[in-house]
Amino acid sequence: MTEPHSEHISCAGCGVRLQTEAKDKLGYVPSQALNRSPVICQRCFRIKNYNEASGITLNHDDFLKLLHQVGQTKSLVVNIVDIFDFEGSLISGLPRFAGDNPVVLCVNKIDLLPKVTNFNKIVNWVQRQAKEFGLKAVEVVLCSAKQNIGFERVLQVLDAYRNGRDIYVVGATNVGKSTLINRLIRDYSDLEAELTTSQYPGTTLDIVKIPLDDGSFIIDTPGIVYHHRLTELVSKRDLSKLMPDRPVKPLVFQLNERQTVFFGSLVRFDFVQGERQSFTFYVSNAITAHRTKLERADELYEEHKGELLSPPSREDLELLPKWTKHPMRIPKGKQYDVSISGLGWVKVNSVAGADLMIHAPKGVKIAVRESLI
Structure with missing residues (x-):
């Protein structure tokens, strides 16, 4: 039970009601810390001072x-x-x-x-x-x-x-x-x-x-x-790699049909059919891209996932949902992006149209939109 003098005090950092009894529950604060101003819960204290994450969130x-x-x-x-x-x-x-x-x-x-x-x-x-x-x-x-x-x-x-x-x-x-x-x-x-x-x-x-x-x-x-954002699905250690902290340097690939680009073991981009054209990838520069032929893509993934193709590591890859396929037909006559929630987006630079296949963890939102840039 919460001590009477902390009953109506809320954390100045996250807003949760403070309590002094259960260390593993939201709002825990040591009794001696109630005299500080402002008063923050132990979770906020550890985030502020040690950059620690907490798995506790509201549903x-x-x-x-x-x-x-x-x-x-x-x-x-x-x-x-x-x-x-x-x-x-x-x-x-x-x-x-x-x-x-x-x-x-x-x-x-x-x-x-x-x-x-x-x-x-x-x-x-x-x-x-x-x-x-x-x-x-x-x-x-x-x-x-x-x-x-x-x-x-x-x-x-x-x-x-x-x-x-x-x-x-x-x-x-x-x-x-x-x-x-x-x-x-x-x-x-x-x-x-x-x-x-x-x-x-x-x-x-x-x-x-x-x-x-x-x-x-x-x-x-x-x-x-x-949970349709990749940033909600990856491990804490990979989150900082997904989220850029400086201006993104776009990656431009000239691709023939039946070529594939991997972004670590997070997402796979297949150019299935269309005339040779360029694609611009706007993703965090901490994510390494690898290009290969479509017919070699499955083999490359099985051999190198979590190692050459990282992030994530093999250990963290087991925590992600399995990939699902998203077929995308890019219409002719206008420039479009394919957005991959939590990773970034791909600009289709040609107006000639293209057939694509995006492989991403199940539940991640994939959308075709008018080009942002």
């Missing part, structure tokens, strides 16, 4: 229950998405959760895009994609919370639409939500405490209310865990 139903509260308030909803995994990080059904509240779509991690990127075109692309998903945003803002890019524009947009309301921040895990909120705290509040941020999914475990100087609140909600 999907609990996330949805928390999100349902948003539509019953009068607030500004800020939906943070990851430009490097746009389709995978969008919240399906957000308009239903948001109710009549205005939604600002904040597109984070633009620092990962190649430096020659035309950002006006990116904004237009995001607006079109959001419309296809049924999301009507009052504004699309590009930023990098980590690199402090575009943040002044974020503040301008929030000031324009907030009108004294609370700001609800929603997003999938690992989109940079807590990093961006920490920036907001510094600009809107004198509060010294910052949210726990880490590279691991599910860092925020309950609603965290941050008081602003005008009497309203920034309200951080837990990230939704989407």
